[in-house]
Amino acid sequence: MTSEFDLGALLAERGAERYELHTKYLNPQLPRMLHTIGFDKVYERAEGAHFFDADGNDYLDMLAGFGVMGLGRHHPVVRKALHDVLDLDLADLTRFDCQPLPGLLAERLLTHSPHLDRVFFGNSGTEAVETALKFARYATGRPRVLYCEHAFHGLTTGSLSVNGESGFRDGFAPLLPDTAVALGDLDALARELRKGDVAALIVEPIQGKGVHEAPPGYLRAAQELLRQHKALLIADEVQTGLGRTGDFYAYQHEDGVEPDLVCVAKALSGGYVPVGATLGKDWIFKKVYSSMDRVLVHSASFGANAQAMACGLAVLSVMENEQIVAGVRTTGELLKSRLTELIDTYELLSDVRGRGLMIGIEFGKPSSLKLRGRWAMLQAARKGLFAQMVVVPLLQRHRILTQVSGDHLEVIKLIPPLVFGEADVDRFIEGFAAVMDDAHSGGGLMWDFGKTLIKQAVANR
Template identity: 50%
Template sequence: MDIAAVIAEREAERYTLHSQYLNEQMVRVLKTIGYDVSFKHGAGPYLYDSDGRRYLDLLSGFGVHAIGRNHAEVRKALKAVLDSDLANLVQMDASILAGVLAERLLHHVPYLDKVFFANSGAEAVEAAIKFARCATGRPGIVYAEHAFHGLTYGALALNGDANFRGGFEPMLPGCVAVPFDDLAALDRALAAQTIAAFIVEPIQGKGVNIPSEGYLAEAAALCRKYGTLFVADEIQTGLGRTGRFLAVEHWNVEPDMVLLAKALSGGHVPVGAVLSRKWIFNKIFNRMDRAVVHGSTFSKNDLAMAAGLATLQVLEAEDCVGNATRQGERLLTCFKSMIGRQEFVKDARGKGLMIGIEFGSPQSLKLRAAWSMIESVSTGLFCQLITLPLFKEHKILSQVSGHASHTIKLLPALNISDSDCDWIERAFETTISDSHRVPGAAWSLGKTLAAHAIKAGAGAS
């Protein structure tokens, strides 16, 4: 099959095909907010549309493209696998590439001993739930409010957003929510000693919520006290995103399990990983007849393993972790300087290149009235007055950090340059300044969005 020819021949049907055979509502969203530009190719941190216009991607596929799109080293590794005619997925065999990737991951996390590979972050979460229950003999799982751990059924039971859970209840039994960054609540939840694991994002993706300085270390201590496993979901925060290989390193915490995915794919082949202590593995795979008690058909496929190996090599060779620290500090300093100077900007927080800019009601009466008007239609709608002009006028792709959120999250490639940061700073400064002009172009856009929201709400009812 000539894939390039298929793409060229069917390009004009891009959205028609999706509407007819896939998710029609997603197409409606893209067209409503003007994101239906038909991206043709990507390189590094950039996207290019059908007219050749360049965009700076601050979504990175929700963190998948940590080393940018179509990195030459990853492409070379994948082509090498295809050209080698390897005996892939024999199942009754031991994959060399999986062994090497496991070895190199554990080199970065030396207090853990074993790796289980999966196909995605959600699958890694599912495995962690099973492993924790089996290893401890306990049924309960504790998670934090506002958490996001995936959308498969077990992972969904740990999802702190009712918008995702609605219509799919009842959830997996034994899953208990506690407020994020609340040690007293965690202590109460663990005290009955029925909890197998506390599964937590070191920095919550929905909102870029950062814990207080001692929270994770004390949470790990509470888990040890009550015989509960401490599991760090580093699916978005890991592999250098926050300026360390793992985000937990900022607080000198050593979890019992670490979950990875997203960036490990190199942006090409889905992969997830559970890094674990040996004694946990020995509880799961404790006899030869239980050697396959948990697994996933495609989990150790050679393409995924090669993508992971190439990604680790690029992270080190290009000092992506160091660059994330440097550029993240620069951008965060810029956004923090807007607090007080730009009335709508309430906070800027983050670590490395995981940054959240939070907006809120301003002080001046005129601006406050405008804010209240648009927020009364749909909570979080104001942020679209920032993201849409960023996209249309400044060619920056960004989005809010979650449903009904007032925070825009930045997850650019870890190898962005100084000139990319110049681009980001200019675009945000201009766009946020424009949002303070009432009436103005931003608020005309706001009225249009509000009308769409009201129409959508009426249609849903």
């Protein structure tokens, strides 16, 4: 059968215009930035933890689409579930019936957090956070939400109110009433709670920015304080959830932590259909949805759609059948220990941290005279340039995609797909060591590139 609309033909005809189209119609700074650092590649195909360009070269993905590709790209089980749900011709989104898939996904998701009872499905991480903020405020009757310095919870206005970086917030005020406390500072938390107007503390058990873990014991102690003051604990597991850190949820690393609300998104999508979920206690949901009049008081037109639910169910099934969480622990420990061994070899490498397959590599001031001058020059121009100097050759010369973990940070964050294997670890270590050898030689292309970055940083001031 011929079709009026042929996606393959459209891509074959106009796919090559991708960068110009983006420059003309979308955020123009993205192609500009990609051209500047030489990341303006054309990837044709992807599978698991790898992309391929038109010449068949393979690239190792250490970014997983900012974490959405938990199971890697095009996992056959998830892909089949998506095909199946389309072929079933379901009467989805009638909105005045109860579909089976949302209930089944909620049931399955809740088995991983048995102290929670109900789920709200939205369409993204930020929406899962917005839901948690609204539910916490309504359930407690209080306005203020506490969050941690450097936190990232999404970029819609409510989530932005609990963002710990001025770079994201500036110019968008006024936001919701909120207050930042340092991750790990229980005194500051107690001080704020005593004011009596706090609905909740929202926290990433491992912060995405800089890959900072909540200090041991902090989450449990914070939970105690919150309970004493009748405020709620919200765990934002949008990035850390679904196995990323070697536990199903990162808060489970520590016994006795039972958040009142948990936000998930990213990897639950299988990399195919956007989804967000806010898990919570029965009493919170019963309070928000307290009468038939309030049935739609919080809802989303696309929430719980069949495609998203099918992908979510397939993802959770694969996670169990392929023992993904156990695999993450093994591969994550291997990656972290191989990187940690390099600290003694490279004076510019100062720390390796994180859990599971969420690893931060921090660079710091070198000890030798030879490198100190160069490092100081970069730092004076802009903090974070050295990490950028590592990320660029990793892609250019070794075809490994990584990211700097936030502005003005000398930290690279590794969040590869969870199906990342031992051979991938070898490949990363080899590429990373080659880049670090180059950096420590003190000359060569890499520091020339550093000079280019300095010029740009100075020009952008």
